[in-house]
Amino acid sequence: MGQAYFITGTGTDIGKTIVTSALYLSLQALGKSVTIFKPFQTGINEENHTYPDISWFEQELGVKESGFYTLEPETSPHLAIKLTGSLIDEKKVVERVHELEEMYDIVLVEGAGGLAVPLIERTEGFYMTADFIRDCGMPVLFVSTSGLGAIHDVVTTHSYAQVHDINVKTILYNHYRAENRIHQDNIETIEKLTGLNGLACIPTLADVRKDLRICILDLLGDQEYTQQLKEVFEA
Numbered sequence: 001m002g003q004a005y006f007i008t009g010t011g012t013d014i015g016k017t018i019v020t021s022a023l024y025l026s027l028q029a030l031g032k033s034v035t036i037f038k039p040f041q042t043g044i045n046e047e048n049h050t051y052p053d054i055s056w057f058e059q060e061l062g063v064k065e066s067g068f069y070t071l072e073p074e075t076s077p078h079l080a081i082k083l084t085g086s087l088i089d090e091k092k093v094v095e096r097v098h099e100l101e102e103m104y105d106i107v108l109v110e111g112a113g114g115l116a117v118p119l120i121e122r123t124e125g126f127y128m129t130a131d132f133i134r135d136c137g138m139p140v141l142f143v144s145t146s147g148l149g150a151i152h153d154v155v156t157t158h159s160y161a162q163v164h165d166i167n168v169k170t171i172l173y174n175h176y177r178a179e180n181r182i183h184q185d186n187i188e189t190i191e192k193l194t195g196l197n198g199l200a201c202i203p204t205l206a207d208v209r210k211d212l213r214i215c216i217l218d219l220l221g222d223q224e225y226t227q228q229l230k231e232v233f234e235a
């Protein structure tokens with residue numbers, strides 16, 4: 001029986017898909033069977049009529065059936081559901097997570113936007129991302145950008161996680177520049193303020209398709225990264 005982990009961002013467009021891909025390739029390199037699941041994907045690519053994250057996972061990484069509910073409007077899932085009049089059953093999504101846990105050692109579940117995003121709106125209230133995390137029993141990994149503004153975004157997301165009893169395992173930093181004084185200090189300051197120890201720093205890649213695998217090889221050459229990766233994923 002495997003375990004699902006939820007990947008959230010400190011906002012939308014932070015780079016969860018890229019970081020989730022980096023984790024997927026790293027865990028595969030460690031010999032784990034791993035898959036990616038994107039249960040609520042909003043925003044269709046109008047030009048080629050595909051859903052960007054799902055197409056990326058399936059075409060670039062070879063992941064099978066990574067999607068579940070796909071909604072055309074480029075909005076929060078709860079609004080996309082209202083705008084399209086879609087019928088959504090969160091129990092089916094939770095069941096699918098458990099099915100995948102039966103099939104793989106590790107299931108990386110990518111959220112939509114950040115941690116406080118509403119998934120479904122009903123007359124009795126919202127079904128929130130935090131409810132979904134609780135229903136699946138998933139530990140969480142944060143993805144943040146590295147520059148100015150990251151401290152506030154991580155600290156507030158972390159406080160929200162604490163209020164909702166969410167187990168946050170670690171944080172990964174995207175668009176990291178090692179020579180940048182703010183980036184260096186943000187990591188230290190965030191660790192002091194939240195206790196979150198950064199698992200990895202991903203630079204901005206000139207060509208994501210080509211450079212991601214090179215970046216993973218660099219990361220895997222760092223013993224501290226592989227050791228921490230094993231600890232986070234109990235692998």
Ligand SMILES: Nc1ncnc2c1ncn2[C@@H]1O[C@H](COP(=O)(O)OP(=O)(O)OP(=O)(O)O)[C@@H](O)[C@H]1O
Nearest residue numbers: 009012013014015016017018112113175203204205
């Ligand atoms: N490290 C990086 N180097 C180069 N491009 C990146 C990097 N990280 C993210 N991007 C680009 O930024 C855009 C947003 O990234 P991504 O789709 O991963 O964000 P997200 O957090 O998954 O968004 P959403 O909130 O829609 O789920 C994409 O075009 C992606 O290719």
Ligand SMILES: C[C@H](N)[C@H](N)CCCCCC(=O)O
Nearest residue numbers: 012042043074075076112113
């Ligand atoms: C459309 C976008 N790229 C994501 N898929 C969904 C982001 C939802 C954000 C909701 C919010 O925080 O206001």
